[in-house]
Structure formats: C-alpha cells, structure tokens
Amino acid sequence: MTTVQVNTPGGAYPIQIEAKRLDKLGQSIPDDATAIALVSNGTVAAHYRERAAAALAATGKRVVYIELPDGEAHKDWQTLNLIFDGLLQNRLDRKAVLVALGGGVIGDMVGFAAASYMRGIRFVQVPTTLLAQVDSSVGGKTAINHPLGKNMVGAFYQPIAVEIDIDVLSTLPAREISAGLAEVIKYGLIIDADFFAWCEQNVQALRALDRQAVTYAIQRSCELKAYVVSQDERESGLRAILNFGHTFGHAIESGLGYGVWLHGEAVGCGMVQAAELSALTHGLSAESVARVRALVQAIGCPVQAPDLGEAQWLDHMQVDKKTEGGQLRFVLLPVIGKAQCEGVPSDALRQVLAKAAVPVQA
Numbered sequence: 001m002t003t004v005q006v007n008t009p010g011g012a013y014p015i016q017i018e019a020k021r022l023d024k025l026g027q028s029i030p031d032d033a034t035a036i037a038l039v040s041n042g043t044v045a046a047h048y049r050e051r052a053a054a055a056l057a058a059t060g061k062r063v064v065y066i067e068l069p070d071g072e073a074h075k076d077w078q079t080l081n082l083i084f085d086g087l088l089q090n091r092l093d094r095k096a097v098l099v100a101l102g103g104g105v106i107g108d109m110v111g112f113a114a115a116s117y118m119r120g121i122r123f124v125q126v127p128t129t130l131l132a133q134v135d136s137s138v139g140g141k142t143a144i145n146h147p148l149g150k151n152m153v154g155a156f157y158q159p160i161a162v163e164i165d166i167d168v169l170s171t172l173p174a175r176e177i178s179a180g181l182a183e184v185i186k187y188g189l190i191i192d193a194d195f196f197a198w199c200e201q202n203v204q205a206l207r208a209l210d211r212q213a214v215t216y217a218i219q220r221s222c223e224l225k226a227y228v229v230s231q232d233e234r235e236s237g238l239r240a241i242l243n244f245g246h247t248f249g250h251a252i253e254s255g256l257g258y259g260v261w262l263h264g265e266a267v268g269c270g271m272v273q274a275a276e277l278s279a280l281t282h283g284l285s286a287e288s289v290a291r292v293r294a295l296v297q298a299i300g301c302p303v304q305a306p307d308l309g310e311a312q313w314l315d316h317m318q319v320d321k322k323t324e325g326g327q328l329r330f331v332l333l334p335v336i337g338k339a340q341c342e343g344v345p346s347d348a349l350r351q352v353l354a355k356a357a358v359p360v361q362a
C-alpha cells in the first residue's frame with residue numbers, strides 16, 4: 001500500500017493506493033459517524049456496490065444507498081437534488097458521512113452535496129476511473145455544470161480520505177483510460193519534465209493497464225497534485241497550473257454539449273492547443289509542441305479541435321474561472337515541465353483557434 005498525504009487549510013487527509021482497497025473502506029469511516037450514505041450510479045454499482053456496501057456495513061453503522069443517473073450530462077442541479085432527497089428521506093444528520101463511489105462526475109457532485117448539506121458534512125472519495133484516481137478525487141474542487149459553463153457552481157471542500165483501489169480499473173472502457181491518461185501527462189507538462197518523458201516511454205504499458213506502470217502513474221500524479229493543492233488550496237496562484245489545457249477543453253465540452261467529448265479527451269486536445277499558443281507567446285519550441293501532440297495522440301485522445309467557430313470559442317472561454325476583468329488567462333509553457341498563467345495577445349489566440357477544423361455534428 002502507498003499513502004500520499006494532502007495538507008490544506010481546509011483539511012488534511014491521506015490518499016490510500018492499494019489493490020482490493022474497496023474491501024477496506026470501513027477504515028475511512030470515523031468512529032463518531034452516525035450513518036453512511038453510499039452514492040454511485042448504475043454502471044459502477046453493477047460492478048462494485050455490493051463489495052463497497054459490505055465493507056462499510058462492517059463498521060456496524062447504518063448504510064443507505066443513493067443512485068444517480070450516469071453521465072456528464074447529469075452533473076447538474078436536478079441530479080444534485082437527488083442526493084439531498086436521499087439524505088433527508090433517510091433522516092441523515094450532521095454526523096453522517098457521504099461516500100462517493102464512481103468517477104469524477106459522482107465525486108464532484110457528492111463533494112458539493114457534502115459541502116452544502118446541513119452546511120457541511122464529511123465525505124470520502126472512492127474514485128473508480130483513472131481520471132478520478134489521478135485528479136478529481138484529490139484537492140477539494142467540487143461542482144456542477146451550467147449550460148453556459150463547466151463547473152460553474154461549486155465549492156472548495158476537502159474529503160476526509162481518498163481510497164484508491166487500482167483493481168477497479170479492469171472494468172473501465174479503453175476510451176475512459178485514454179481520457180484519464182490526459183490528466184496524467186498534464187502533470188508532466190506543467191511541473192515534472194522527467195515524468196512526461198517517463199509517460200512517453202511507458203505509454204503502451206499504461207494503455208494496457210500494466211499494473212506496475214499504472215500504479216506508478218497514479219502515485220506520481222497524486223504526489224504532484226497533493227504538492228500543488230497543499231501550497232494553494234483555493235487557486236489564488238500556483239494551483240491554476242492544474243488547469244493547463246482546460247480553457248480550451250472546457251469550451252469544447254460546453255460548446256459541443258456535455259458528454260459528447262469526455263472531459264479527458266477535451267483536455268487532451270486543449271493541451272495541444274495550449275502548447276501551440278505557448279509556442280506563439282512563450283517560446284515553447286516546435287519540437288516540444290510536436291512531443292505534446294504525439295503523446296496526446298499516443299494515449300488515444302483527439303488532437304484536432306472541433307470547429308466551434310471563433311465567436312463560440314470565445315464565448316465559451318470567456319466564462320472560464322481564470323478570467324480576470326474580462327481578460328482571458330491561459331496556462332502556458334515556456335518549456336515542458338514549467339507553467340505560468342497569463343493573458344495573451346488576441347491575434348495569437350485567433351491563430352490557434354483558426355486551426356480548429358473538426359466539423360461539429362448538428
């Protein structure tokens with residue numbers, strides 16, 4: 001078992017990474033918890049609900065189950081309300097603990113519900129996608145989407161534990177593995193050039209879910225994210241680097257409609273666009289841009305952006321949370337392994353957007 005520690009003003013907690021961790025979930029429940037609400041969706045529940053519920057019931061506490069519809073298109077108010085309905089119908093009090101069993105969609109919604117139910121109750125992240133294990137379960141960003149913008153309503157709210165069972169990845173579709181790898185290589189690009197080079201060398205092992213390679217990728221990603229969020233929990237500076245590729249990526253997600261491209265796919269493509277922008281504004285070399293594009297392609301994510309049209313691109317990017325006083329800000333790389341967040345000249349941005357060429361389906 002590997003443990004990575006996260007320390008923020010909003011909460012300190014361990015990330016436990018282990019095979020068959022699902023069977024030890026009871027260890028993350030505090031003794032004074034009055035009840036446990038396990039929240040998942042039908043897809044994940046079909047594989048893992050029984051084991052997770054049994055491990056939680058072994059604490060001797062009452063376990064209730066709340067099922068949400070599956071998919072990014074359901075990361076909204078209506079679905080969030082289903083969590084509150086379940087908590088109230090089952091009379092869960094302030095000392096109840098929520099457990100998020102699923103990918104980033106479940107984790108983000110359960111986290112937001114935990115932040116607001118009775119003004120805040122404890123919650124545990126049990127991430128079951130690669131993307132959630134390397135990124136969304138760590139750091140306390142919780143949110144739902146708005147039709148006009150991604151993750152627009154939410155809170156910073158830390159879990160009390162993150163429980164990663166690497167075995168659950170065996171049931172994940174290949175497309176979801178590719179999407180998760182986009183966030184893995186992001187860490188190399190923004191903060192650890194050696195890790196980026198390691199990803200280049202191990203891309204086939206990662207896609208094949210080679211146990212040793214995947215375990216290392218999860219551990220290193222968690223270490224790097226834990227370092228960043230422990231320095232800057234609420235994104236007043238450094239944390240913005242974790243948003244590399246997301247100004248473009250989130251515009252793709254909301255522009256095409258949530259769920260058409262997976263979050264990781266949109267981020268993968270967005271990182272290629274952000275690398276192209278970095279070449280125009282921060283001197284990133286043509287060779288480095290080519291390395292970014294080649295690795296995004298090698299993990300199985302799209303590298304060619306959809307043709308939303310310049311006006312739509314700008315409209316969707318304008319609501320990005322890094323925007324200040326109406327000025328768009330991007331995470332940019334002077335070299336692979338270093339990132340900074342800044343405004344850019346509009347002609348450079350237009351040059352990058354002009355390359356978006358994939359026709360958008362009606």
Ligand SMILES: NC(=O)c1ccc[n+]([C@@H]2O[C@H](COP(=O)([O-])OP(=O)(O)OC[C@H]3O[C@@H](n4cnc5c(N)ncnc54)[C@H](O)[C@@H]3O)[C@@H](O)[C@H]2O)c1
Pocket residue numbers: 041043044047070071072075102103104105106108128129130131132135136137138139140141142151168169170171172173176179262263264
């Ligand atoms: N809070 C953060 O810091 C943060 C970071 C990155 C992404 N996110 C958010 O996370 C979301 C994307 O998360 P995601 O990629 O995990 O998508 P997801 O939660 O939609 O999961 C992907 C699909 O895989 C299924 N699934 C999950 N685990 C499975 C398993 N083990 N076996 C089989 N199927 C399984 C899900 O039911 C779903 O259909 C986006 O909404 C994104 O904005 C948040």
Ligand SMILES: O=C(O)C(=O)C[C@@H](O)[C@H](O)[C@H](O)COP(=O)(O)O
Pocket residue numbers: 135139141150151183235239240242243246321
């Ligand atoms: O943890 C962070 O900080 C991130 O930016 C991680 C991103 O991968 C993630 O997609 C996050 O939800 C985006 O945050 P947002 O503030 O742009 O909504």
Ligand SMILES: [Zn+2]
Pocket residue numbers: 135183246263267
């Ligand atoms: Zn992301």
